[in-house]
Amino acid sequence: MEFREDILGAPYEAAELTLRSDGEGTVCATLVRRPVPGADRAVLYIHGYNDYFFQTHLADHYTALGFSFYALDLRKYGRSLQPHQSPNFVRDLAEYDEEIDEAVRIIREVDGHGQLLVNGHSTGGLVAALWAGRRAGRGVVDGLFLNSPFLSMPAAQAVRTAGGPVVTALGRLAPTRVLPSALNPHYTHSLHKDHQGEWDFDLTLKRAEGFPLFAGWLAAIHQGHRQLRRGLGIDVPVLLMASTRSISTTKWHNALHHADAVLRADDIAAEAPRLGRHVTVVRIKGGMHDLVLSGEAARDQVFAELDRWLAAYLDVQPVGENA
Structure with missing residues (x-):
C-alpha cells in the first residue's frame, strides 16, 4: 500500500486497498487522507450510494478542529470502481467490513x-452503523456521526412490508438483475454548479441518472434494515442528523434546495433509537439530503451542532479555544 497524490490534489493523498476477490474478479477500495501533523484524533468518512468523497469543506472543518481526515471510496464506487465490475454492487453490506477494518x-x-x-x-x-454494531465492545471506534443515514426505505410502510420478501427472493435468485431506479436526477442537479447547485464534482462518479440498481444490492439494504429493526447495540455515542422535511417530485422545484429529496427524514429520525442506548437526534431546518451540501444557513446549523456534540462527547475543543 502506498499513498500518492489524490485526484483532488494536495493536501489529499490516496492509497488503494487490495481486498479479497469476488465473483466478478479483483476488488479494491480507496483510502483518501489529509493528515494533521501531531493529531491524536481522526475521522473516517463513508459516502452514500451513487457517490464518492469530494466534500473538501467537510475535511476543512474537521482538520480545523485537529482531526486528521480520512475517507473511504468503498468497493465498486468512485475511485475504486473497476471496468469489470457492476457499479455499487454487493450482496451483503457486511462485505464492506473488510475495507472499513x-x-x-x-x-x-x-x-x-488514538481517537476515531x-x-x-x-x-x-447505514453501513457505518451496522459495522459499529458488529464491532461493539472492541474499542475500535469512539463515536458515530450519521448524516441522513439510509435507515428506512423511501416508501410507505405497507409497501416496505410487502415488498421486502419479494426483493429478498429476487436478490437471491437473480442478484445482478437491473431494477427500475427511483433516483431523482433533480437531486444531483440541485447540487452541481453546472445545473442548479453550488458544488463541483465529477458527474461520471456521481451521476445525475445514477448507476444501475441491482436486485442483490437492494436485497442487501433490506437485510440491513431488518438487522436495524432488531437493534444494533452500538456502544458509543451516536449523533444522527436529518432534515426537518422531505420532498418527492418528478419536476424541478426550488424546494429541492431546502429538503431531503432522497429519503424520508421523519422515518430516519424514528429509527434512531434502534441504533443504541446513546443517540442524539438533530433535525436541520432547510437541510438537503447530504446535509453538508445544503445551503449556507443549514450548513452552518450542521457544523454548529456537530461541534456542540463533539465537545460534549469526544472532548473536542471548539476552534479558537485552548485545548
Missing part, C-alpha cells in the same frame, strides 16, 4: 491515532 487499522496502528470518529452519509451511514 483495514482503514481503521491504518488510522490507528500505522498512522498512530466515523462519519457516514446515507447508505454509508
Whole structure:
C-alpha cells in the first residue's frame, strides 16, 4: 500500500486497498487522507450510494478542529470502481467490513491515532452503523456521526412490508438483475454548479441518472434494515442528523434546495433509537439530503451542532479555544 497524490490534489493523498476477490474478479477500495501533523484524533468518512468523497469543506472543518481526515471510496464506487465490475454492487453490506477494518487499522496502528470518529452519509451511514454494531465492545471506534443515514426505505410502510420478501427472493435468485431506479436526477442537479447547485464534482462518479440498481444490492439494504429493526447495540455515542422535511417530485422545484429529496427524514429520525442506548437526534431546518451540501444557513446549523456534540462527547475543543 502506498499513498500518492489524490485526484483532488494536495493536501489529499490516496492509497488503494487490495481486498479479497469476488465473483466478478479483483476488488479494491480507496483510502483518501489529509493528515494533521501531531493529531491524536481522526475521522473516517463513508459516502452514500451513487457517490464518492469530494466534500473538501467537510475535511476543512474537521482538520480545523485537529482531526486528521480520512475517507473511504468503498468497493465498486468512485475511485475504486473497476471496468469489470457492476457499479455499487454487493450482496451483503457486511462485505464492506473488510475495507472499513483495514482503514481503521491504518488510522490507528500505522498512522498512530488514538481517537476515531466515523462519519457516514446515507447508505454509508447505514453501513457505518451496522459495522459499529458488529464491532461493539472492541474499542475500535469512539463515536458515530450519521448524516441522513439510509435507515428506512423511501416508501410507505405497507409497501416496505410487502415488498421486502419479494426483493429478498429476487436478490437471491437473480442478484445482478437491473431494477427500475427511483433516483431523482433533480437531486444531483440541485447540487452541481453546472445545473442548479453550488458544488463541483465529477458527474461520471456521481451521476445525475445514477448507476444501475441491482436486485442483490437492494436485497442487501433490506437485510440491513431488518438487522436495524432488531437493534444494533452500538456502544458509543451516536449523533444522527436529518432534515426537518422531505420532498418527492418528478419536476424541478426550488424546494429541492431546502429538503431531503432522497429519503424520508421523519422515518430516519424514528429509527434512531434502534441504533443504541446513546443517540442524539438533530433535525436541520432547510437541510438537503447530504446535509453538508445544503445551503449556507443549514450548513452552518450542521457544523454548529456537530461541534456542540463533539465537545460534549469526544472532548473536542471548539476552534479558537485552548485545548
